[in-house]
Amino acid sequence: MMKMILRRLASSCLSLFILVALVFFLAHLTPGGPAYSILGQKATPESVAQLNQRLGLDQPLLKQFGLWIWHLLHGELGYSYLLNRPVGQLLWVYERNTLIFYTVSIIISTALSIALGLIQGVWFGRWPAKLIGAFQLGFYALPPFFVAAMLILWFAVDVHWLPASGIIDLRDPHAGIASFAAHLVLPVTTVSLLTVSSLSRYFGEAVHEELGKDYVRTARAKGVSFASILFRHVMRNALRPLITILGLSFPYIFTGGVIVESVFNYPGLGWLMWRSALSQDYPILIAIVLVIGVLTVLGNLLADLVNGLLDPRASYE
Amino acid sequence: MNAVLEIKNLSVTLKRGGRDVTILDQLNLRIAPGEMQALVGESGSGKTIAALAIMRLLPPGAAITGEILLNGENLAAAVEPRMRQVRGKSVAMVFQNPLAALNPSRTIAAQIGEAWRVHQGGSAAQARARALELLDEVGIPDPKNRLNDYPHQFSGGMRQRVMIAMSLACSPHLLIADEPTTGLDPLIAQQIMTLIARLRRERDMAVLFVTHDLSVVQEHADSIHVLYAGRSVEWGAAAAFFQHPRHPYSEALLGSVARLGQARLRNIPGNLPEPEQRPPGCRFAPRCAYASAVCSTAYPPADAQGATLAACFHPLPRTARPAFAETLAPRPARNFAPLLDVTDLGVRYRGAGGWFGAARRLPPSLAEVSFRLGRGECLGVVGESGSGKSSLGRAVLQMIEYDGQVTLDGHDFHAMAGRAKRDLRRKIQVVFQDPRESMNPRMTIGEVIAEPLRLRGGLNNAARRARVEALLGQVGLNPEMAARHPGDVSGGQAQRIAIARALAAEPELIVLDEPTSALDVSTQAMLLNLLKDLSLKHALSYILISHDFAVVSYMSDRIAVLNAGRIVEMNETAALLSAPRAAYTRALIGAAPQLQPMQA
Ligand SMILES: Nc1ncnc2c1ncn2[C@@H]1O[C@H](COP(=O)(O)OP(=O)(O)OP(=O)(O)O)[C@@H](O)[C@H]1O
Numbered sequence: 001m002m003k004m005i006l007r008r009l010a011s012s013c014l015s016l017f018i019l020v021a022l023v024f025f026l027a028h029l030t031p032g033g034p035a036y037s038i039l040g041q042k043a044t045p046e047s048v049a050q051l052n053q054r055l056g057l058d059q060p061l062l063k064q065f066g067l068w069i070w071h072l073l074h075g076e077l078g079y080s081y082l083l084n085r086p087v088g089q090l091l092w093v094y095e096r097n098t099l100i101f102y103t104v105s106i107i108i109s110t111a112l113s114i115a116l117g118l119i120q121g122v123w124f125g126r127w128p129a130k131l132i133g134a135f136q137l138g139f140y141a142l143p144p145f146f147v148a149a150m151l152i153l154w155f156a157v158d159v160h161w162l163p164a165s166g167i168i169d170l171r172d173p174h175a176g177i178a179s180f181a182a183h184l185v186l187p188v189t190t191v192s193l194l195t196v197s198s199l200s201r202y203f204g205e206a207v208h209e210e211l212g213k214d215y216v217r218t219a220r221a222k223g224v225s226f227a228s229i230l231f232r233h234v235m236r237n238a239l240r241p242l243i244t245i246l247g248l249s250f251p252y253i254f255t256g257g258v259i260v261e262s263v264f265n266y267p268g269l270g271w272l273m274w275r276s277a278l279s280q281d282y283p284i285l286i287a288i289v290l291v292i293g294v295l296t297v298l299g300n301l302l303a304d305l306v307n308g309l310l311d312p313r314a315s316y317e
Numbered sequence: 318m319n320a321v322l323e324i325k326n327l328s329v330t331l332k333r334g335g336r337d338v339t340i341l342d343q344l345n346l347r348i349a350p351g352e353m354q355a356l357v358g359e360s361g362s363g364k365t366i367a368a369l370a371i372m373r374l375l376p377p378g379a380a381i382t383g384e385i386l387l388n389g390e391n392l393a394a395a396v397e398p399r400m401r402q403v404r405g406k407s408v409a410m411v412f413q414n415p416l417a418a419l420n421p422s423r424t425i426a427a428q429i430g431e432a433w434r435v436h437q438g439g440s441a442a443q444a445r446a447r448a449l450e451l452l453d454e455v456g457i458p459d460p461k462n463r464l465n466d467y468p469h470q471f472s473g474g475m476r477q478r479v480m481i482a483m484s485l486a487c488s489p490h491l492l493i494a495d496e497p498t499t500g501l502d503p504l505i506a507q508q509i510m511t512l513i514a515r516l517r518r519e520r521d522m523a524v525l526f527v528t529h530d531l532s533v534v535q536e537h538a539d540s541i542h543v544l545y546a547g548r549s550v551e552w553g554a555a556a557a558f559f560q561h562p563r564h565p566y567s568e569a570l571l572g573s574v575a576r577l578g579q580a581r582l583r584n585i586p587g588n589l590p591e592p593e594q595r596p597p598g599c600r601f602a603p604r605c606a607y608a609s610a611v612c613s614t615a616y617p618p619a620d621a622q623g624a625t626l627a628a629c630f631h632p633l634p635r636t637a638r639p640a641f642a643e644t645l646a647p648r649p650a651r652n653f654a655p656l657l658d659v660t661d662l663g664v665r666y667r668g669a670g671g672w673f674g675a676a677r678r679l680p681p682s683l684a685e686v687s688f689r690l691g692r693g694e695c696l697g698v699v700g701e702s703g704s705g706k707s708s709l710g711r712a713v714l715q716m717i718e719y720d721g722q723v724t725l726d727g728h729d730f731h732a733m734a735g736r737a738k739r740d741l742r743r744k745i746q747v748v749f750q751d752p753r754e755s756m757n758p759r760m761t762i763g764e765v766i767a768e769p770l771r772l773r774g775g776l777n778n779a780a781r782r783a784r785v786e787a788l789l790g791q792v793g794l795n796p797e798m799a800a801r802h803p804g805d806v807s808g809g810q811a812q813r814i815a816i817a818r819a820l821a822a823e824p825e826l827i828v829l830d831e832p833t834s835a836l837d838v839s840t841q842a843m844l845l846n847l848l849k850d851l852s853l854k855h856a857l858s859y860i861l862i863s864h865d866f867a868v869v870s871y872m873s874d875r876i877a878v879l880n881a882g883r884i885v886e887m888n889e890t891a892a893l894l895s896a897p898r899a900a901y902t903r904a905l906i907g908a909a910p911q912l913q914p915m916q917a
Pocket residue numbers: 331332333340358359360361362363364365366367376529591592
């Protein structure tokens with residue numbers, strides 16, 4: 001087991017390295033550069049060259065990359081060009097916001113997916129399942145920013161029940177837990193609507209499939225009630241594919257999250273990433289890619305570990 | 318005596334393709350306490366449906382009429398909550414394929430314990446203690462340490478024991494076993510049957526035992542009930558049935574079972590009709606050798622003039638020809654020109670290795686296997702599952718890597734390369750247990766058979782089509798079959814198509830890997846006869862791999878017995894059967910279910 005984890009982490013390091021390298025070179029090869037963002041579009045070529053030299057941007061790319069990796073190995077992620085603060089320090093605040101946002105979203109979407117999927121699996125092919133299926137397809141097809149915009153229009157602009165955006169910082173003394181929670185409602189709803197639409201469908205199909213298996217007939221032949229069959233036998237086996245899918249859809253959830261965070265002005269990693277990309281603040285951008293990559297790897301690993309606990313046949317040799 | 322189970326006029330209707338189809342028609346049967354009754358019939362005759370009807374576990378949309386009296390209570394009219402109290406407590410069921418029938422992610426203690434707790438209540442600890450008792454009773458060694466194991470950690474036979482333990486949890490009055498030994502190898506199957514027989518004696522439990530294997534019935538059952546196309550054709554005491562079958566279908570069925578030393582198998586012409594296409598009157602009439610005009614007028618009434626009851630207008634009299642007319646003649650020894658030479662064959666599979674770690678070394682699956690095979694000869698290969706039979710076939714077919722030498726027609730495969738090697742390989746073809754798995758469902762049968770012809774080249778379209786039709790004729794199929802798809806043919810037909818495809822390559826040797834295990838006895842007989850004729854006609858050699866000793870001895874000139882990857886004994890068929898030298902061979906022969914020849 002331990003060996004499996006270590007092996008997985010080792011192979012993930014390689015993937016992460018490739019990912020980071022790719023983003024590093026792509027970002028540095030885009031025209032313009034951070035100097036223009038800092039000095040303004042009208043900056044003279046001389047001042048730009050001077051600044052580039054100070055930031056080390058005039059060095060060969062390969063050397064810059066080597067330097068970045070060297071710093072990373074020493075636990076440093078560099079300085080933000082624009083905000084002039086260590087990236088590590090900056091990231092932490094946003095990362096915390098993002099973690100809260102995703103954890104809440106994933107818990108809510110999983111719970112909802114299980115509930116809907118059970119209904120769909122049990123009444124497969126009949127009207128309750130068909131009704132849910134129609135909604136799943138609808139939401140699955142919608143782009144995240146559209147859902148976000150609609151939610152803002154209804155709940156924030158029309159009825160003023162919930163704030164559309166504007167949470168600035170968790171450390172703001174005026175922003176209590178209640179206000180923070182209120183700010184979370186719409187982004188979490190957006191992400192959940194989108195993930196639930198596909199997750200619940202997978203789970204519903206898994207439940208339906210499990211219900212058709214021979215061991216269910218065996219359980220019925222023992223006199224076990226339907227509810228017990230569903231919760232003691234079927235649930236656990238049907239959860240396995242759900243968790244695998246959840247693990248695999250982390251990158252998808254994160255990319256959806258970037259858009260959702262930006263639309264709702266929610267100060268998380270996605271939002272920061274969007275900003276840094278616009279201003280070509282490379283150190284932040286690359287650090288965020290790294291963090292999201294690590295989160296994805298860990299999420300996947302967690303999914304596999306949970307699956308291993310659920311499935312006695314999985315053996316890690 | 319009071320019956321545990323009495324079924325009166327039971328009919329079952331299922332929904333198929335939007336229509337109601339009567340699958341089981343007017344079934345009447347009775348089982349007394351401690352009695353073991355076999356419900357017998359070909360695949361699709363309605364055996365499983367009858368068993369599921371008693372449990373009231375039929376698929377949705379099913380309708381039943383008639384009475385199912387269990388200790389006097391009519392289950393056909395019971396409501397679902399009542400059925401939940403009955404299932405597992407008064408009637409329990411053991412299913413075929415225990416790996417699928419057990420929940421893969423719960424321990425066996427939990428699954429056995431559940432069967433007990435559902436009805437008796439009690440604590441988890443008590444349920445565990447009960448599970449331990451039961452595992453011990455069904456003969457699981459060291460049961461204490463197996464309680465927390467999962468189904469996949471047991472072998473096939475052990476899993477079936479676990480299934481049986483589960484069904485015994487509440488000491489049911491009636492045990493229904495649906496093909497409990499199908500798919501297990503004969504040694505294990507015999508242990509399971511002996512276990513069931515012992516348990517019903519000790520517990521005075523009635524057993525309804527669903528099977529298509531007549532030799533197992535003869536060995537274990539008290540009474541028999543034969544179904545054909547959803548209706549009873551003959552029923553009564555098992556001993557009387559095997560002595561003097563009275564229904565023409567029973568006689569034909571018994572005649573088609575392969576027995577040791579038989580010169581020729583009999584088979585039943587035609588096919589079992591689908592439920593939608595059952596003929597009027599006697600359903601067996603289109604295939605019956607004794608049919609007369611009256612047979613198609615109405616379903617025949619039960620005739621009680623003999624020891625068993627037969628639903629037939631012209632039941633066979635006692636003096637009719639006995640069920641097995643053929644003399645069990647010894648096979649004449651034949652001389653063969655040499656064809657295949659296998660020397661020191663060894664096969665070792667690699668275990669699952671890690672990304673970085675080296676692959677684990679597994680013990681060899683085959684070691685020091687040497688034999689010769691002549692032109693037109695059939696070598697039978699027997700052994701329990703895991704003994705290396707299929708590995709042997711695959712090595713000869715050059716499908717896996719092996720050590721040692723395989724020489725065909727004087728050419729060593731290891732010394733050949735390129736086109737010459739491919740041409741040599743083509744001379745060895747294969748037929749597997751489930752031929753449909755190796756056929757592209759989108760191709761027509763004609764395309765499937767033409768594939769080897771196309772690969773070889775040299776034929777234009779018209780010539781190829783003519784060849785396909787000729788091949789279909791050779792295996793006894795209608796040329797119109799060429800336009801159909803593998804999905805819409807029966808198992809027996811699919812196997813004939815696989816043989817036609819193998820023949821298309823003009824092989825000298827065909828490896829037959831369990832070619833008839835998935836087929837009913839009557840279909841099996843047809844296929845074995847066909848293979849025998851083809852071998853005589855084309856001097857075709859076979860390596861026949863099978864669980865079934867009777868099938869192997871019917872077909873083979875010589876038999877090789879494999880145990881743990883080594884040949885423990887190899888001899889002429891008659892000599893091996895009459896005087897087996899190795900203890901392992903004796904065990905295998907002893908476990909092989911055998912229909913005993915009857916005196917007329
Ligand atoms: N769920 C179902 N829906 C519709 N038809 C079915 C269903 N199950 C079985 N049948 C049909 O009912 C008939 C009898 O089937 P049954 O399973 O009882 O046969 P069997 O005698 O048990 O055969 P086998 O030896 O292959 O197990 C067959 O024609 C089969 O196609």
